[in-house]
Amino acid sequence: MVVRERLDEACLSIDAISGDIIDANSSAVRLLGAELSRLQGQAWPRVIHCRKGCELILAQALQLDGHVKIPPFVINLPGGRDTILAGLLAPCSAGETAGRDLFLWELIGDTQSSLAAALSPGDTAAVLGLDSVSLDGAAATDEFVRLMSAMYASLRGILRKRDEIALPVASAIAIRLDQTLGEEAQDICLALLSHLRREHADAGFIAAGGRLCIGLANRSGDSSGVATLWAASTSLALAQYTGEGEIIRYAGARDSALVGGRLASSGGIYASARFGDRPEVREEPLEKPIASVSTAPPVAPIEKGIDGYVVDNMEGAVDQAIFLAGLDLPVAIIGEAGTGKMYVAQVIHDESGAASEMLVSINCRDFRSRKAAQARIARELADAEGRTLVFKSPHLLHEGAQQKLARQIASRTLADVTPPRAMPRVKLIALFPESLEALLRRGELTQSLASAFAGYPIRVPPIRDRKQAVLRWAHKILGQEGALRDRDMKGFTPDAEQAMLQYDWPGNISEMRQCIQHALDKTPKDWLTPVDLGLFKGISAQGAPLVPESQPFLTAALAPESDETSYTPTALEAVHVALGEAVHSLLSLEMVKPLGAWAQDDIVLAALDRYRGDLPRAAEFLHTRARNISRWLPKIKDREEERNSSSVWQAPRRLLWEWVRETAPPEVSPLSIVGDAVLAQLSEQAGSLSTASKARILGVSAPTYQKRLREVLAS
Amino acid sequence: MSGKLITGARQSTSAGKTKAPEEYAREYVELTDSSLPLSLGFSARLNMLWDLANVAPPQAEGRVISLLGINSDWRETDVRKWLQKDVLPPRLDLHNMVKFLVAQLGEGQDLKRWEAFLVYGSPIVSSPVNQALYREDQTRREIASTIFAQITDEYGIPPTAYDADQVFQRCLTLMQKFNIYELRDFQAGHLEPFKSFMFPK
Numbered sequence: 001m002v003v004r005e006r007l008d009e010a011c012l013s014i015d016a017i018s019g020d021i022i023d024a025n026s027s028a029v030r031l032l033g034a035e036l037s038r039l040q041g042q043a044w045p046r047v048i049h050c051r052k053g054c055e056l057i058l059a060q061a062l063q064l065d066g067h068v069k070i071p072p073f074v075i076n077l078p079g080g081r082d083t084i085l086a087g088l089l090a091p092c093s094a095g096e097t098a099g100r101d102l103f104l105w106e107l108i109g110d111t112q113s114s115l116a117a118a119l120s121p122g123d124t125a126a127v128l129g130l131d132s133v134s135l136d137g138a139a140a141t142d143e144f145v146r147l148m149s150a151m152y153a154s155l156r157g158i159l160r161k162r163d164e165i166a167l168p169v170a171s172a173i174a175i176r177l178d179q180t181l182g183e184e185a186q187d188i189c190l191a192l193l194s195h196l197r198r199e200h201a202d203a204g205f206i207a208a209g210g211r212l213c214i215g216l217a218n219r220s221g222d223s224s225g226v227a228t229l230w231a232a233s234t235s236l237a238l239a240q241y242t243g244e245g246e247i248i249r250y251a252g253a254r255d256s257a258l259v260g261g262r263l264a265s266s267g268g269i270y271a272s273a274r275f276g277d278r279p280e281v282r283e284e285p286l287e288k289p290i291a292s293v294s295t296a297p298p299v300a301p302i303e304k305g306i307d308g309y310v311v312d313n314m315e316g317a318v319d320q321a322i323f324l325a326g327l328d329l330p331v332a333i334i335g336e337a338g339t340g341k342m343y344v345a346q347v348i349h350d351e352s353g354a355a356s357e358m359l360v361s362i363n364c365r366d367f368r369s370r371k372a373a374q375a376r377i378a379r380e381l382a383d384a385e386g387r388t389l390v391f392k393s394p395h396l397l398h399e400g401a402q403q404k405l406a407r408q409i410a411s412r413t414l415a416d417v418t419p420p421r422a423m424p425r426v427k428l429i430a431l432f433p434e435s436l437e438a439l440l441r442r443g444e445l446t447q448s449l450a451s452a453f454a455g456y457p458i459r460v461p462p463i464r465d466r467k468q469a470v471l472r473w474a475h476k477i478l479g480q481e482g483a484l485r486d487r488d489m490k491g492f493t494p495d496a497e498q499a500m501l502q503y504d505w506p507g508n509i510s511e512m513r514q515c516i517q518h519a520l521d522k523t524p525k526d527w528l529t530p531v532d533l534g535l536f537k538g539i540s541a542q543g544a545p546l547v548p549e550s551q552p553f554l555t556a557a558l559a560p561e562s563d564e565t566s567y568t569p570t571a572l573e574a575v576h577v578a579l580g581e582a583v584h585s586l587l588s589l590e591m592v593k594p595l596g597a598w599a600q601d602d603i604v605l606a607a608l609d610r611y612r613g614d615l616p617r618a619a620e621f622l623h624t625r626a627r628n629i630s631r632w633l634p635k636i637k638d639r640e641e642e643r644n645s646s647s648v649w650q651a652p653r654r655l656l657w658e659w660v661r662e663t664a665p666p667e668v669s670p671l672s673i674v675g676d677a678v679l680a681q682l683s684e685q686a687g688s689l690s691t692a693s694k695a696r697i698l699g700v701s702a703p704t705y706q707k708r709l710r711e712v713l714a715s
Numbered sequence: 716m717s718g719k720l721i722t723g724a725r726q727s728t729s730a731g732k733t734k735a736p737e738e739y740a741r742e743y744v745e746l747t748d749s750s751l752p753l754s755l756g757f758s759a760r761l762n763m764l765w766d767l768a769n770v771a772p773p774q775a776e777g778r779v780i781s782l783l784g785i786n787s788d789w790r791e792t793d794v795r796k797w798l799q800k801d802v803l804p805p806r807l808d809l810h811n812m813v814k815f816l817v818a819q820l821g822e823g824q825d826l827k828r829w830e831a832f833l834v835y836g837s838p839i840v841s842s843p844v845n846q847a848l849y850r851e852d853q854t855r856r857e858i859a860s861t862i863f864a865q866i867t868d869e870y871g872i873p874p875t876a877y878d879a880d881q882v883f884q885r886c887l888t889l890m891q892k893f894n895i896y897e898l899r900d901f902q903a904g905h906l907e908p909f910k911s912f913m914f915p916k
Contacts, residue, residue, distance in 0.1 A: 020859070146757075151871075315889075323844060326767050327763055327767070328762070328766055328773055328774065329759055329763045329766070330759060335723055409798055410799040410800065411760065412774040413775075414831035422775040422776065423775055425775070436755065437755070440755075443776075447753065447755075450756075450799045451753070451755055451756060451758065451759070451800075452759065453754040453756075454755040454756025454759060454836065455759025455760045455761075455762070455836070456759070456760065456763065456836070456837065456842070457756075457760075457761055457836075457837070459838075468894075468900070667869065
């Protein structure tokens with residue numbers, strides 16, 4: 001024991017058969033906080049108080065012959081403090097019995113200690129690691145250290161103020177995500193990886209295939225900060241060890257067993273061969289100074305003072321609007337949903353110099369009968385002096401109502417007054433989703449009404465056809481929505497901008513606004529990531545953000561258009577597909593989330609948005625009573641945070657809002673439509689799931705689930 | 716699509732597979748319309764031109780009657796159809812009416828283009844007013860001035876070598892074609908095509 005006494009490491013000699021402590025050096029006595037005489041003869045588990053799960057690792061190591069390197073594990077020291085140890089087992093001869101020398105040393109330094117101490121219940125520990133790199137000399141090592149420092153600086157810039165980050169240790173960086181659990185933590189980590197990939201894409205190690213992974217662990221009430229940090233670090237090690245595809249990995253109950261399993265297999269055919277003359281080098285914080293750290297997030301600065309016209313002329317639509325504003329010409333504004341038709345109508349109105357309240361919007365979807373339509377139109381026309389009347393989707397009017405409106409416009413004479421009199425001075429605008437010729441061909445629009453508005457139609461192109469305007473609109477909307485919420489938004493991360501440019505925006509500017517609104521509701525940060533926007537498509541096995549495969553221009557231009565690709569699902573069909581995908585994702589992640597309730601929550605909120613908060617009208621749309629909506633709203637609010645933070649829910653939510661915004665009032669309650677859709681998906685996909693779990697996903701009790709299922713099957 | 720059709724027609728002609736006159740006659744009969752297709756929006760465009768010319772009261776204030784004062788040969792029912800029901804006037808009446816109205820608009824108007832625009836509308840015939848309204852935009856004029864200065868400086872073009880007004884108008888035209896709404900839309904790669912268009916050899 002003389003030689004062992006000289007060691008800094010704690011050393012315990014253990015009987016290989018009984019597992020009792022035979023001897024210990026003074027470092028071991030200090031570490032374990034007990035006299036040598038009280039250690040000797042004790043079984044090792046009574047002396048080394050491993051934290052939950054960690055005993056397995058030590059026990060497994062003691063099962064092995066020869067020299068065994070013991071990976072980090074957590075023990076509880078006298079006084080209640082947790083610490084992390086690593087160790088080495090070596091054969092020794094202790095008298096007549098075969099023994100094992102167990103060398104132990106503490107791994108936890110100041111950096112990890114302070115982060116672990118700050119971890120509170122409800123926090124998540126995230127340990128980011130870079131692997132799959134090849135270091136071939138001092139120059140490469142220096143470059144590696146610089147890269148880790150640069151990544152640390154990037155992370156400091158992008159993390160929320162309340163989060164905490166520790167200095168890099170070798171190839172890993174520990175992070176504390178304040179009061180963040182589950183999917184939200186996962187979403188943040190996805191954004192971090194995506195951001196690092198883009199920021200450091202040119203770094204040699206990343207470009208050469210270096211892989212970034214993150215291990216995650218939630219701090220629960222019964223575990224310590226040290227144990228949580230260990231669980232996250234172990235999860236990272238397992239992610240790096242077990243699979244190429246697993247980039248972000250949550251700590252699991254079987255992690256200790258998996259680490260034990262690795263011990264048995266780590267030596268390959270040399271498992272009992274001498275491992276080496278010196279123990280593993282301690283992991284110490286990097287001594288090299290960290291490069292100057294930028295505290296400002298590396299986001300594209302928000303473009304201020306955008307008023308729409310100067311920055312996006314919508315391919316001439318705004319010019320035409322200004323020109324036509326001065327003429328007595330009924331104007332058709334044609335464009336897909338969300339392209340900004342109403343904005344162009346507003347430009348026409350503003351150019352006329354009239355007060356903003358003189359713009360009257362008549363949504364022709366809302367008329368339930370010809371009589372109601374004609375009465376409202378007659379009233380508005382009679383009282384239209386100096387106003388701008390905007391007819392939204394007038395092709396949805398009854399044929400008779402269309403013809404009557406067209407006659408009045410063509411002759412500039414009011415039809416519903418006796419004696420007939422000239423129409424007041426009014427600016428007439430109609431918003432159409434498609435060309436007048438297409439609507440005419442399909443018989444949806446009468447020739448007379450098409451004729452009335454066909455003089456000088458303004459076409460507003462979809463945003464996918466004017467990609468140069470995507471970021472300008474995004475900045476404009478972010479500025480507006482930030483101001484509404486009294487938040488000084490800094491902008492979008494570079495990969496968020498890239499994601500926005502790559503996305504096709506089928507719902508156009510409206511969808512972009514909705515996307516940014518939801519992102520702002522979801523995150524307290526003053527910058528937005530692709531994950532916040534719901535545009536994150538995932539990360540490849542190599543850790544790079546997934547981007548659509550681009551085709552050479554000529555290949556894309558010459559590719560024949562098949563019927564299959566030209567098919568566009570209706571908004572409701574898209575909702576069905578998205579709900580199906582959401583159910584599938586839940587089942588594959590083995591998660592239970594109340595998708596049915598969330599769907600109904602978003603339908604209610606979207607209906608209120610459609611009718612600008614008008615409860616009775618929203619209630620009529622939903623086939624319910626206004627007081628029911630008031631009763632539901634607190635619960636909808638309670639579920640908001642979880643709904644907002646779920647990455648599974650972002651696509652269905654966007655499509656549900658789009659459907660509610662665009663659809664004519666359905667004959668059946670939209671709440672029933674989506675409820676039945678979730679139920680149908682559960683019946684199809686979740687055969688093996690218990691009824692209780694299916695009911696929870698639908699957001700109802702088990703008896704209600706069974707009743708609803710019987711009703712659907714019967715119908 | 717039209718390119719494919721034209722290519723197909725050329726191929727059949729070059730292969731010598733011409734049809735017999737009877738076949739063409741039958742095809743002609745099959746394709747014949749009994750009446751002219753509707754000129755959707757013609758009345759609205761015609762009214763717009765009357766508004767721009769500012770020679771008759773607004774529609775709600777007796778435009779039809781006032782037109783009869785301009786040409787007493789026109790009949791009220793016909794004028795009403797022209798102004799309200801997308802019915803085209805006889806070709807000569809249309810020509811004379813447009814000639815009269817365009818004359819009120821000042822110089823630089825293209826009579827034939829206006830006629831075609833009234834009959835077919837945009838986008839078959841691009842609007843005769845688009846470029847004009849673009850050219851009145853002060854923001855674009857400032858951008859055009861900067862581009863103008865940049866190109867003359869870059870290529871060392873002396874003021875004696877060009878008609879400034881003409882070159883300036885060419886610059887505005889190309890800005891519209893390239894969708895340049897802000898100075899930052901003008902990229903380094905635009906210099907060469909702008910120079911070639913503004914200062915043709």
